Amino acid sequence: MSPLATAVNDWFRSTGRDLPWRRPGFTAWGTLVSEFMLQQTSVNRVIPHLEAWLERWPAPADLAAVPPGEAVRAWATLGYPRRALWLHQAAVQITERHDGTVPADIADLIALSGIGDYTSRAVAVFAYGERHPVVDTNTRRVIARAVHGRADAAPPAKRDLSDMDALLPADDVEARVFNAGMMELGALVCVARTPRCDSCPVADLCAWRAAGYPEYDGPRTPVQKKFAGSDRQVRGLIMRELRAAHGAVTDAEIATLWTDEAQLARAIAGLLADGLAVSTASGYVLP
DNA sequence: AAGCCGTGGTA
C-alpha cells in the first residue's frame, strides 16, 4: 500500500465516525437509500430521515408498493425532491428487474433512476465490498491537495476516477476502507473553506503543504445562482404546500404563495413536467 | 455540456 493509503486507513479506523450506514448488518437497500439522501444533503440532516424511511420501507418492494407521492412526502425538507421520485422509481426497477434485491454490479446500478457514477460505485463498494474507486467531492478535494499540490479540485472529470484508481490498495477490504477514509478526511479535516492541516493525518505527505499552500489558479466550477427570489425557491414553496395538503391544492391557494405570476406559472409547469405534481379537476396533488 | 434542481448550516 502507498504511504497515503496506509495513513488514511490507520486514521479512519481509529477515528472514523460511527454512522448508521457503517453499522455491521446495515442492508444494501439501506446503503442505497442513504446514498440517495446524501446527494447534496449533509450527514446531520440525513440521519433522522434515513432511519424513519427504513423503518417504514425496510426493503425495495415495500417502497415500490406505495404511490410515488408517499416517497415525496416522506422526503420532507431534505431538498431536491426529484431524488425521492427517482428513489421510488429505482425501488420499482429493483423489484421488477432484480427480484427485489439491490444489484451489486455497477452497470446494473447505474441503469437505475437517480443513480450515477458516484452512487453506483458507493453501493457496490460499501454495501457489497467490491473493489472500485469511489469519487465524490471530498475525495476529489483531498487528491487535488495531497497528490496534485493544488488548493482545490478542478470541476469533475473522467480523470478523477483514474486518479483514485491509481491510489487504491490492491486488497478489497483495504480499498473499501480507503474509499471511506478519503471521504471522511475531506468531510472532517481537508474541508473546503478552512482545512485543519494541523490535525491532518497525511500532512507529512501532502503536496499542497510541501509546495507552500499555493492559491488555486485553475478553472472554477460556476457559482450557483442566488436562491432567494429564484424559480427554485418558488418550486420549493409549492412543494411544501403539496406535502402538507390532505386534498388538492387549488390555483387560488398557489397564487397566495408568490406574487410574480409568470414565475409561479413556470414553477408549476416545471413540477408537472418533472412528475412532482399532478393536475386534477380540483387542483394539484402529489403523484 | 452548461444549467438546473431545495434546504439548511456556517463563517
Add this chain to the structure above:
DNA sequence: TTACCAAGGCT
C-alpha cells in the same frame, strides 16, 4: 447579511 458549501444526477 451574503455567499459559500453540502457523500450528485439529469437534460
